Amino acid sequence: MKDAQPRAIYLKDYQAPDYWIDTTDLTFDLFEDHALVTSVLGLRRNEDRGQDTPDLTLVGIDLELVSVFIDGSELTSDQYILGSESLTVPVTRLSFSLTVVTRIRPQENTSLEGLYKSNGMFCTQCEAEGFRKITYYLDRPDVMSKFTTKVIADRGRYPVLLSNGNDIARGEFEGGRHWVTWKDPFKKPSYLFALVGGDLEMVEDSFTTMNGREVALRIFTESHNIDKCDHAMLSLKKSMKWDEEVYGREYDLDIFMIVAVDHFNMGAMENKGLNIFNSSCVLASPDTATDASYQRIEAIVAHEYFHNWSGNRVTCRDWFQLSLKEGFTVFRDAEFSADMNSRGVKRIADAAIMKTAQFAEDAGPMAHPIRPQSFIEISNFYTLTVYEKGCEVVRMIQTIVGEHHFRKGSDLYFERFDGKAATCEDFVKAMEEASGVDLSQFRHWYNQAGTPVVTVTDSFDQASGRYLLTIAQSCPATPGQETKLPFHIPVAVALLDKDGKALPLNEAGETERVLHVTAAEDTWTFEGLTEKPLPSILRNFSAPVRVKYDYRREDLVFLMKYDSDSYNRWDAGQRLATAVIEDLVDGQLKDKETAIDSRLVDAFGVVLADEELDKAVKAEMLKLPSEASLAEQAEEIHPLQICESRSRVRKAIAEAHKDKLLELYQTLHLKGEYRPQAGDIAKRTLRNICLGYLVELEDDSLQQLAEDQYKNASNMTDLRAAMGAVINSSFQSRETIDSLLNDYLDRYKDDAVVMDSWFMLQSSSPSLGTLEHLRSLQEHESFDRTSPNKLRALLGGFTSGNMKQFHSGTGEGYEFLADWIITLDKQNPQIASRLMTPLTRWKKYQPAIRERMRKALERIKAVPDLSADIYEVVTKSL
Known part of the structure; x- marks a missing residue:
């Protein structure tokens, strides 16, 4: 830390x-040991702030100041003030030109913010505050400027030079250097600036917009990856077409570019016209990418492209409004993915992330509203709350106002704020004006943290045929918010009769109704019923809340079998499995033998035998709750007991339904060319889930299935699933495991993206991923300590994906993580902060584990000069 304690920034102080800054003209002279950056800024006084001329203070970090000019006259060192992270210059006119020359060293920039090098390529990452590592600037999102960028470099080393906007000029210098000038005609904040210089190859295509404009589409990558760009290009074209059809948004430049970069802190970045992607989010071929990778690439390409309007053309006024662009864009990419694939499975997947990871975030020390009131380090607020919960808040608005009015509201929002920096309030007001719906109470979702709890009770009067449904809401206290005002919660419900059919709820015969829960408690009456129905509550996960209703286990089995809502059908199975596993955990803690509830095992058999059930949904329903999900729902986490109990249930299901699992596995085998299409993906997913269950059994022929699938796999999905089955089986020999791992290594050692999975498969394996094995992997020649992807694969796989090993022993896993956090904080604070998340949940664990985790946090806190990223997380956690 440069100060004794980093200070918080507050929304109220905006x-x-x-x-x-009306215009920003940049010149980058790139060399092997430094870069010289010349910025020429056209500034003018903000008239709303007055007509005087206060000194101008620009921010900058790790910069070497070379010279400063105002209106062409160079300033001497006594005419400006150079602080550790600022440059202050005198101002005498309402408008003026400021030229600043700085020297930076991208080759030494391990934070991967600002301008840095990845595999010999110059690239940038400026969101949120990376531009201040390039030059002195008003690095804030409400300062929007028109950028012109000239990039100069050695032609032999860096034949491709890219920046935002359109390529308007290029030329050669003597001595082998060349230059390209890019001009972006649209105003943007500095966080959307991008630059790339490298020896890259290109895949090119084009797209004709709805108004007949021809847009060049280009994806750049290193030459050995050029054959892995076709899927990303197809995804881009699908995204452009979808955004025109669904939102009426047309692309606005002559060119759209994507660059794949190996060293990148995030997934991708929506820089205007020049998106920079983590390689794992753009490169794909059947031999190297799984079905999940194909779908992830499609979704991320769409997300960054959709930002062109929901983030670029309309940006956020300040970083407290981050969910304005991210929550809205996640909603847009989720709807796109649902249209491209299985809508039911997409909703289940999104709900699973919310219920497992985001709900845990809401219940932890870093809990914050989707529009936080303060932060110390903005990088710590690129969270599931801002993104995924922000998406759910936008979805609830669409549910409340209706799809037609939601589209009218989005059109009004884009029209009103095009070229401007907006707020969350601006978005909500546009929706109100377009729909005529009062969203005053709904605004609490933006200001209040935590996950609301919806408690549902019911009663039925046989004589009158009247059914009453009472819903009460509450929200737990979160840091800085002890009490909460009632939310506006849209709860979609249906009522099922004894045959599992949804009853009509009005004269129009509609079988689903959205109940608008706005009071602390309210009751709805349904007339004309002949028997008490079973309520199907929160259909399609209509709000990000916890539902408490006294379902009997027979009710959950009934919903699993009959509910027409894919999400609720899946959720009933998750509830039932969670209850059964919790019984086993409780039995272990009381040192008594507890039988597995046969209703769960039988229900899984019903799902397996259901020929009419969509295969993609069936695959989801056959997945037991993850260990992380079970931990999130526990009052006190007992990790080893959770692992053992869940494993016991998996084995019981496998034993009871071995024949059906084997039959499904055999009949779902796909022949012919690999296609990452919804139908094929569903079959592969279901088949590989069957394999995962079968290897739970001590049967040589079943163990051989996994080994044979690995050897005969024609695509990475089946190969990696087989590898995971072998590694995680209790009955495979170490010789077989090592043989397959070595084969995998030999095949893919030159593919950085695939090698991430090699590390992840081992680090997340309960049997293989011991601390001793991790220490050997971190010394492996393929492990790169500067690569965020490798760090996430090795450390994240262990700490977040391997509950059994991370929490085994006497706290060695926590000390191992603490060692890495302390090291990484000096190298890449963003990555260090994200990897620290498992330790922040320490208060929820059983006492012995809790104390060991706390000690690891205390050791991190005691390190001098912590970054703001780590300081904020560790102090809030303790």
Whole structure:
């Protein structure tokens, strides 16, 4: 830390800047040991702030100042003030030109913020505050400027030079250097600036917009990956077409570019016209990418492209409004993915992330509203709350106002704020004006943290045929918010009769109704019933809340069998499995033998035998709750007991339904060319889930299935599933495991993206991923300590995906993680902060584990000069 304690920044203190930057002209002279950056800024006084001329203070980090000019006159060192992270210059006119020359060293920039090098390629990452590592600037999202960028470099080393906008000029210098000038005609904040210089190859295509404009589409990558760009290109074209059809949004430049980069802190970045992607989010071929990778690439390409309007053309006024662009864009990409694939499975997957990871975030020390009131380090707020819960808040608005009015509201929002920096309030007001719906109470979702709890009770009067459904809401206390005002919660419900059919709820015969829960408690009456129905509550996960209703286990089995809502059918199975596993955990803690409830095992058999059930949904329903999900729902986490109990249930299901699992496995085998299409993906997913169950059994022929699938796999999905089955089986020999791992290594050692999975498969394996094995892997020649992907694969796989090994022993896993956090904090604070998340949940664990985790946090806190990223997380956690 440069200060004794980093200070918090508050939303309430927001003030518009004293000056605007109308134009930004940048020249980058790139060399092997440094880069020289010349910025020429056209500034003017913000009239709303007055007519005086206060000094101008720009921010900058790790910069070497070379020279400063105002209106062409160079300033001497006594005419400006150079702080550790700022440059202050005197101002005498309402409009003026400021030229600043800085020297930076991208080759030494391990934080991967600002301008840095990845595999010999110059690239940038400026969101949220990376631009200040490039030059002194008003690095804030409400300062929007028109950028012109000239990039100069050695032609032999860096034949491709890219930046935002359109390529308007290029030329050669003597001595082998060349230059390209890019001009972006649209105003943007500095966080959307991008630059790339490298020896890259290109895949090119084009797209004709709805108004007949021809847009060049280009994806750049290193030459050995050029054959892995076709899927990303197809995804881009699908995204452009979908955004025109669903939102009426047309692309606005002559060119759209994507660059794949190996060293990248995030998934991808929506820089105007020049998206920079983590390689894992753009490169795919059947031999190297799984079905999940194909779908992830499609979704991320769409997400970054959709940002062109929901983030770029309309940006956020300040970083407290981050969910304005991210929550809305996640909603847009989720709807796109649902249209491209299985809508039911997409909703289940999104709900699973919310219920497992985001609900845990809401219940932890870093809990915050989707629009936080303060932060110390903005990088810590690129969270599931801002993104995924932000998406659910937007979805609830669509549910409340209706799809037609939601589209009218989005059109009004884009029209009103095009080229401007907006707030969450601006978005909500646009929806109100377009629909005529009062969203005053709904605004609490933006200001209040935590996961609301919806408690449902019911009663039925046989004589009158009247059914009453009472819903009460509450929300637990979160840091800084002890009490909460009632939310506006849209709860979609249906009522099922004894045959599992949804009853009509109005004269129109509609079988689903959205109940708008706005009071602390309210009751709805349904007339004309002949028997008490079973309520199907929160259909399609209509709100990000916990539902408490006294379902009997027979009710959950009934919903699993009959509910027409894919999400609720899946959720009933998750509830039932969770209850059964919790029984086993409780039995272990009381040292008594507890039988597995046969109703769960039988229910899984019903799902397996259901020929009419969509295969994609069936695959989801056959997955037991993850260990992380079970931990999130536990009052006190007993990790080893959770692992053992869940494993016991998996084995019981496998034993009871061995024949059906084997039959499904055999009949679902796909022949012919690999296709990452919804139908084929569903079959492969279901088949590989069957394999996972079968290897739970001590049967040589079943163990051989996994080994044979690995050897005969024609695509990475089946190969990796087989590898995971072999590694995680209790009955495979170490010789077989090592043989397959070595074969995998030999095949893919030159593919950085695939090698991430090699590390992840081992680090997340309960049997293989011991601390001793991890220490050997971190010394492996393929492990790169500067690569965020490798760090996430090795450390994240162990700490977040391997509950059994991370929590085994006497706290060695926590000390191992603490060692890495302390090291990484000096190298890449963003990655260090994200990897620290498992330790932040320490208060929820059983006492002995809790104390060991706390000690690891205390050791991190005691390190001098912590980054703001780590300081904020560790102090809030303790």
